Amino acid sequence: MRNIRLKHVNKAFGDDVILENLSLTIPGGSFFALLGPSGSGKTTLLRLIAGFETVDSGEIYIGDHNITHIPINKRNINTVFQHYALFPHMNVFENVAYGLVVKGIAKGIIEQKVRRTLKKVHLERHIYKPIQRLSGGQQQRVALARAIINEPDVLLLDEPLAALDLKLRERMLVELIDLQSELKTTFVYVTHDQFEALTVADYMAIMNYDGEIEQVGTPKDIYEFPISSFVAKFVGSTNIFKGVLQEKNGGFTVEVPELGCFEVAMSKRRKFDIASTLLMSLRPEKIEINKKEQEGFANHLTGTVEAIIYYGRSTQYTVKLKNGFKVSVFEQNEEHFPHEVIDYDDVVHLYWQKENVVLLER
Amino acid sequence: MNRDINNTEVSKNVSFFMALPAFVWLLIFLYIPLGVIVALSFIRKSVVSIWPDFTWAHYLTFFDSLYYSVIVRSLTLSIITTAVCLLCAYPIAYFLALHAQKWKNVLLYLLALPFGVNFVILSYAWFFLLEKNGFINNILTSLGIISSPLQLLNTQFAIYVGMIYCYLPFMVLPIYAVLEKLDIRLIDASLDLGATRFTTFWRVVFPQSIPGVSTGFFMVFIPSFGEYVIPTLMGGGKFMYVGSLISHYFSVLRNLPLGSAFTVASSMVLLIVALFFYWRFRRMVS
Numbered sequence: 001m002r003n004i005r006l007k008h009v010n011k012a013f014g015d016d017v018i019l020e021n022l023s024l025t026i027p028g029g030s031f032f033a034l035l036g037p038s039g040s041g042k043t044t045l046l047r048l049i050a051g052f053e054t055v056d057s058g059e060i061y062i063g064d065h066n067i068t069h070i071p072i073n074k075r076n077i078n079t080v081f082q083h084y085a086l087f088p089h090m091n092v093f094e095n096v097a098y099g100l101v102v103k104g105i106a107k108g109i110i111e112q113k114v115r116r117t118l119k120k121v122h123l124e125r126h127i128y129k130p131i132q133r134l135s136g137g138q139q140q141r142v143a144l145a146r147a148i149i150n151e152p153d154v155l156l157l158d159e160p161l162a163a164l165d166l167k168l169r170e171r172m173l174v175e176l177i178d179l180q181s182e183l184k185t186t187f188v189y190v191t192h193d194q195f196e197a198l199t200v201a202d203y204m205a206i207m208n209y210d211g212e213i214e215q216v217g218t219p220k221d222i223y224e225f226p227i228s229s230f231v232a233k234f235v236g237s238t239n240i241f242k243g244v245l246q247e248k249n250g251g252f253t254v255e256v257p258e259l260g261c262f263e264v265a266m267s268k269r270r271k272f273d274i275a276s277t278l279l280m281s282l283r284p285e286k287i288e289i290n291k292k293e294q295e296g297f298a299n300h301l302t303g304t305v306e307a308i309i310y311y312g313r314s315t316q317y318t319v320k321l322k323n324g325f326k327v328s329v330f331e332q333n334e335e336h337f338p339h340e341v342i343d344y345d346d347v348v349h350l351y352w353q354k355e356n357v358v359l360l361e362r
Numbered sequence: 363m364n365r366d367i368n369n370t371e372v373s374k375n376v377s378f379f380m381a382l383p384a385f386v387w388l389l390i391f392l393y394i395p396l397g398v399i400v401a402l403s404f405i406r407k408s409v410v411s412i413w414p415d416f417t418w419a420h421y422l423t424f425f426d427s428l429y430y431s432v433i434v435r436s437l438t439l440s441i442i443t444t445a446v447c448l449l450c451a452y453p454i455a456y457f458l459a460l461h462a463q464k465w466k467n468v469l470l471y472l473l474a475l476p477f478g479v480n481f482v483i484l485s486y487a488w489f490f491l492l493e494k495n496g497f498i499n500n501i502l503t504s505l506g507i508i509s510s511p512l513q514l515l516n517t518q519f520a521i522y523v524g525m526i527y528c529y530l531p532f533m534v535l536p537i538y539a540v541l542e543k544l545d546i547r548l549i550d551a552s553l554d555l556g557a558t559r560f561t562t563f564w565r566v567v568f569p570q571s572i573p574g575v576s577t578g579f580f581m582v583f584i585p586s587f588g589e590y591v592i593p594t595l596m597g598g599g600k601f602m603y604v605g606s607l608i609s610h611y612f613s614v615l616r617n618l619p620l621g622s623a624f625t626v627a628s629s630m631v632l633l634i635v636a637l638f639f640y641w642r643f644r645r646m647v648s
Contacts (some may be wrong), residue, residue, distance in 0.1 A: 052550055072553045085551040089569045089647075099555035102565070150555065 001028030001186060002063030004049065004154060009058035011044055017046045019211045020058045021120040026154075026188060026203075031180045033197035033219075036207030037234065042190045045207075046156050049188065051075045062153055078147035079156040083163065084139050086131045092118070092142055093127050117149040120179065124190070137168045144176075150185060157189045161196065173199050194235045198223065206231050224268060228362050232281040239287075239327050241280040245272050245359075254280050254359070258323040263354040272359060279360040285330040286356040289317055290349050291340055297351035303327065305346045317346055336341040379453075403623035420623035429607070435602040438552055440587040443525040444533075447582050448575065450526070451533035455574075456567075458534070459541035470538075473531050481528055485595040489525070492520055516598030524596040529586055531563065533578035540574030541567070576643040580636065587632050604628045 004026040011019040018041040026032045036042045047053045049060060051072030059068045067075055070213045080098070086095050092102075093114055100110045118124045121141040126134065134142065140160060147155055155175075160231045161169045177200055180187045191197050197204050208230050215227040226232035229240050243254035246261070253261040264280065272278055288294065306326065307318040316327045327350060342348060372520040406415040424430065454473075462469055475485060491497045499511040514520055544567065552562040590605030599606070608628075613623030 050554060052554075073556050073558060077554075079551070079554045081547060081551060083547065085545065085547040087548060087551070087566060098552070098557075098565075102552075102555065102557040102561050146555065 001030075001184065002065075002153065003028045003061075004186065004188070005059075005061040006045075007059045008062070009048065009060065010056045011041075011048060011053065012056055015185040017211070019048075022110055022211065022213060024216070025262075026186065028063070028186050029184050030202040031177065031187045031200055033191060033204040035191055035200035035204055035235070036196060037209060038192055040209055041211035042207050043158060044211075046079075046158055046188065048188050049087065049154065050079050050156050052076055059225075061115075063298065067199055069188070072184065072219060073283055076150075076152050077154045077156060078152040079158065080140075080143045080148050080160045081149050082159045084143040085261065086139055086142055086146070088131055091128050091130050092123065092134070095131065095142055096145045096149055098146060112147055114145075117145045120148070120182070121145045121175075131301060136164055136248075137172065140164065140172060142150060144179070148179070148185070149237055150300065152185060154186045154188060159191050161191075162191075162193075169196070176200055182265070205232060225267070225358060226281065226360065229279050229281060229360050230362075232358065232360065237284060237328060239261060239282045239284065240360075241282070241325075243278065243280060245274055245276055245278055247274050251354075254278070254357075256280070259301065259321065259325070262357070264357045264359060265354045267359070268356070270361075272361075276309060279362065281358040281360055282327075282356060284316065284328040285314075285332075286352055287329045288351040289319070289329045289342065289350040290351070291342060293349055294351055298354045299352050299357075301327070301350045305342060308342070317348070319350060377508050390622070402619050403626045405619045420620050421618045421627060423620070424624070424627050429624060429627075432602050432604060432607050433631055435601070436587050436628070437631070439525065439589075439593070440583050440605065442522065443529055443586045444579055444583045446526050447530050447533040448520075448579065451530055451537055451578065452571075452575075454530075455537035455541055458538050459544070460546065473534055476528075477531065481591055482595065484528070485524060485592070488520070488524060488596065489515060492523070493590055516600055517594070518597065518601060520596040521593050521601065524592040525589065526584055528592060529582045532581040536576040536581065537571060538570045538576035544570055572643060572646050576640075576647075579639065580642070584632065584636060584637070588628075 006022060009019055009022045010017075017290060022045070024045075034042045034045065040077050044053065048055055051067075051070065055068060059066055060068070061067065061284045063078075087098065087173055090098070096114045096117060097110050100113060105350075107318055115124065115127070118127055121144050123138060123141050123145065124140060131139065132144065140163075160176075161172050164172060173196060176187070180200075187200075189197070189200055201219050203216065204219055204222060206214045206222060208214050215222055215231050217225075222231060226235065226238075229238075232238040232240070241254070241256045241259070241262075243256035243262070245264075246253050246255055248261075252264050254264050255261045262280065266272070280289070288297065301321060303319040303321040306320045307316075310318040314330050314332050317331065319327045319329060321327060388430070404416045404418070404421055406417040406419070407501055424433075458466055458469055458473075489496070494511045494513075494515075495498070498514060499508075502508045503511065543627075548566050548570075549562055552566045553559070557565065588605045588608075589603065590609060593601055593603045602610075608621055608625050611617050611624060615621075
């Protein structure tokens, strides 16, 4: 499978610089998610790959093939649009067949391929229905079928599930994963929803507000080892402490003003200089919360419970520390009748191990 | 549940009363006069009897070549006017709807501006352009394209120019209205699926604009068939069209039955042709 490579791509609309010197390699045959907040330029990036927009400078390759100046209708890339963009004057069959019809493929082959493709997206029973009579999820499937029938090198999906309700979205995500592993086509999935991205992606790229790619990696890599506080906060949620790195008795600690010293583990991935200022990212679910004092933890803080949000499978506590800092903690609701009930204004102890902290430069 | 039912009943009554004035208006000023004309067309012109005498005779005169040729001439005028308007209006509407952007409103205003001026006045503006010593002849002579001025005014050419000029906005606006609502992402989708711009136009844009084309077609075709003012002014009264012939019957010859019969007969021709086109458009949509 051929990789998609973007090399030093620049794109601006008037004075509005969207992408600046962006380089990215999307592994061929993978399910790749492009995750970023609204306005991060991820849709522009997608439109550049599709060919709706042209780069101001830079190059785009598929394998060794430079497609930078190939017009959209000559690129073997298809898009599933956010609002499907199905042709309202055509029925399901005509919509799905469109790409083949405009290429002048024989009628018999088209018929055969449409049926086969509709089967893949479980729409074979709706083949001659007008588009307006389909539900949102079915329209989504038609959009998918219309794209994959052309056997593209790359399938681009621009927030394809944004208009669907939660349950349907979860089901479509699973279907998308199945479809991708069956077709082995490179899927590039643009979303601002970290849950979707984490679910579907083999690899993902995180874009920030400046249109820069902060980090590329597997979902697990990105969640467990974020490269910056932006990534840590955008993918999942986290508590960030600012402190100074120190060496003590052969180990490392971070001194956070007003809160004290915390033991940290220095990962092999990234080295920090002693005495440098850095950020400590601590995920809420990696903290133990308890009313009684515990043994065997490297780090400890105390505070009072300020807010409790019950999510069903977990509960989120907001704990206010003595210096006014607020720490968010998730606790699994494992027990039907918890032996210890934490309530508002309770004094609680927070514990974590030194491996649970990720050190960040910014 | 009960309240809902009551509400719909109330709203039915209300809408009935709201439609009533318009209906009465149409009844008095359209259907009754129309009935009178149909009735008149069967009456033998007679000064002797009080009770009218019915006859088909007026209708038989239409197989006369004069009336026949007037209807054909009018039909030709309205079909060519409609066709030329369509060919000119579509690109204008397309540009306005999809590419004019911030100039859209200014251009639309300019397009609708002639509506604010009576056509009699507008046609005098055309006189200045088309006269022997008018703008067009002057330019053509000074460029050396022609040696002596052309006779432009009071010709069929002038009539066609006037008709197309006058009816163009009626074609542009309905087409503009549908194209303006067209989801341009569908154009993106079509290109994305490998279609050329040309194919995209014929397979995606045009089919969706057919309702607007159809509306524009009838808004130009039907009134231009009976158009009276433009052929009279621009043609200098030298060419007889359906409108001018009807007016000739009623106001010059004072032959009301024959005029009525001609009105009914030409309306029938128009109705049949219009229904044919309506049927064609319906088939294009489905």
